[in-house]
Amino acid sequence: MKPPVGGRPERVSLNVTDARLRRGARDIPLRPKDVAILQLLIAHQGRLVTKEALLAAAWPDVFVSDAVLKVAINRLRTALGDDARTPRLIETRHRRGYCLVGKISLVDAPALEAPEAAAVPRLPEARAIVGREAELAQLEEWFAHAAGGSRQLVFVTGEAGLGKTALVDLLLESPNVRGVRVGRGQCVEQHGAGEAYLPILDALGHLCRGLGGAAIKRRLARHAPSWLAQMPGLLRPDDAVNLRRRTGNATRERMLRELVETLDVLAREHPLVLVVEDLHWSDPSTLDALGALARRRDRARLFVLATYRPEETAAA
Numbered sequence: 001m002k003p004p005v006g007g008r009p010e011r012v013s014l015n016v017t018d019a020r021l022r023r024g025a026r027d028i029p030l031r032p033k034d035v036a037i038l039q040l041l042i043a044h045q046g047r048l049v050t051k052e053a054l055l056a057a058a059w060p061d062v063f064v065s066d067a068v069l070k071v072a073i074n075r076l077r078t079a080l081g082d083d084a085r086t087p088r089l090i091e092t093r094h095r096r097g098y099c100l101v102g103k104i105s106l107v108d109a110p111a112l113e114a115p116e117a118a119a120v121p122r123l124p125e126a127r128a129i130v131g132r133e134a135e136l137a138q139l140e141e142w143f144a145h146a147a148g149g150s151r152q153l154v155f156v157t158g159e160a161g162l163g164k165t166a167l168v169d170l171l172l173e174s175p176n177v178r179g180v181r182v183g184r185g186q187c188v189e190q191h192g193a194g195e196a197y198l199p200i201l202d203a204l205g206h207l208c209r210g211l212g213g214a215a216i217k218r219r220l221a222r223h224a225p226s227w228l229a230q231m232p233g234l235l236r237p238d239d240a241v242n243l244r245r246r247t248g249n250a251t252r253e254r255m256l257r258e259l260v261e262t263l264d265v266l267a268r269e270h271p272l273v274l275v276v277e278d279l280h281w282s283d284p285s286t287l288d289a290l291g292a293l294a295r296r297r298d299r300a301r302l303f304v305l306a307t308y309r310p311e312e313t314a315a316a
Ligand SMILES: Nc1ncnc2c1ncn2[C@@H]1O[C@H](COP(=O)(O)OP(=O)(O)OP(=O)(O)O)[C@@H](O)[C@H]1O
Pocket: 029, 127, 128, 129, 130, 131, 132, 158, 159, 160, 161, 162, 163, 164, 165, 166, 167, 278, 309
């Protein structure tokens, strides 16, 4: 690793559990997907990690294009103070993948399985979150309305680092919500229009891996086959191929109909929480889907919670 101009190389470490990067004296929060990518690069330090392996580590259940990975790598380079043209840490191996050429140590990392099966690290544990009692009580009240059958779409807004995600974590860990089915999806910064429905695919994948996941997957197979077809991580390879053949290239409209119907079916059976993080980076289809879910008149025990930074939507 080349030292930065005029100094010794900076010590860099990744704390997987807390999703934080330490660079010298700096402590930088990372997104869970970026942690999964960096963790895999660290596990294979000095060796090429293919784009496919990195995509599988961060988006285990969803088809995602290389462009999304590129954006995540750029974000990591910014956090690391690295430069794609003269990399000290992450080197691009043209068309194939990336290689960690410098040293980053791991702190408190769960063991990695095979690279293909590398799991997204678990979310940071609850820290002492202070001064959010009123906001939490309000969210709990709205969740109670949703659990009673009156669907709710709630936005948690505030500038970067203000504590939106921390508040959502608090709600999900609160006694009345713990044990409820939760699907959590992350919007990622993308160039252009972005991949349609990426955060919702992410959230459905999360739902299928969580409480009652097998039953949820059966509902998707029945009511939302074109969604399940895009989630190869949840299917046996043969089933994935067959399903894709059967559903073809589903239109956005058909996907929207399937989604709305499936979430209604699921939310009639049990309360359901859908979290969409960082909506300011959303693709247009995801915004349409949230709008359609909110406009439905039928009763459903559905609680949709979206976070966003208003200053970024104003700039868009
Ligand atoms: N009320 C609070 N008390 C103590 N720590 C907090 C509080 N709110 C947030 N934090 C801490 O501040 C950091 C940033 O919070 P968080 O990630 O929730 O922000 P965010 O609004 O979701 O940011 P972004 O827009 O980047 O997603 C985290 O380490 C979190 O634990």
